Amino acid sequence: MAVKQSPLGILLNGRAAVMFFFVLSGFVLSLPFINTDKPLKLTEFYVKRIFRIYPAYVLAILFAVILKTYAFRPEGVAGFSDWIRSFWGWPWDAMHRQEIIKTFLLIGPNFDADMIDPVIWSLVVEMKMSLLLPFFIMVVSRGNLLFNLLFFLLVLALIYNHANGFLGVFYIGVLCAKYKEELQSRIRALSTGWVLALLLLAIFCYNISFEFYKPWGDSSSPFAYFWRDYTNAVGGAIIMMIALARTRIANALQIPLFNFMGDTSYSFYLLHMPLLITFCGLLGNKFPGSAVAIMLTAIIAAYALSFAAFKLVEIPFQTLAKKLVTKWPVLCGLDIK
16 A cells, blocks of 8 residues: 555556546547647548547457457456456356447447456547547637636536546646647746656646545545546646656657557557456466466566557558548548637
8 A cells, every 4th residue: 555655656556547548538639630720520530530449449359258258267266356356257148248249339338348358448438538529629729728727617517426527537638739838838947846846746646546535436425536537637637748848758758668568558458458367367276376477477468469459450440541531532521620
């Protein structure tokens, strides 16, 4: 617990990492259209998002189902935590076959997102928010700072304690894109000491779930749960802007290892949990007490497969999406900006 409540907790805080990637998605997806004359073509935006998300996702779900069916051994996870033991214990009955079909659809109807690949709950959010993001981009690009902040507060009021409660996290990313130059200019003007202080504040906010709140929420205090996520998001946004504003940090992030991790991040996100569950089932009885070694083995395997998926699935389908919107003008229509 002491590690979690220290700055090193940033390495273990999975929930905060999800909030950061939601902010990053809002930032990266809106950056080409904010403060530019480039029109946002709604249908083209959706086609590219679908081809970006679904091919690797479908492959990962198929892979997880195969692992669960032919490789996973339930008896092997007996010595692990309740969390690991909670996965893949379901039988092959009609109800669960229906759940698998719904899982492939990703955004609905309602399905058990933990049943096959426990991390995909955040991808459900990502896909749903992608449908609304173009309209956020349109609003923010046309509004001034006061209007955009007031609109942000309105969004928070409307989504509080709601299934779409992460919508405002994406909005934070859009705001970062809108005011990117101003924020970077202010950070560059700070002395090194003040930048370090700001970075520590950002880490504190990012890691606040380990410092003050229960990691996975508290149904008796939904207000604290809601603001915990947004405090994580603000911390992540500050870290992102510091990294972009300070040349040395930005250059350090360009090393091949970080580029590799960035390229494979989506497939790794999809594959690491099915592989971890599988390796726990396969190796748990053979190597009792080797949880760390099993986890490292799963991570290495996940990165190897993720690199293959990036090269053989992600890049080809992204290229295909670009060709489709170029060849079929109807897919480029409906400008909203």
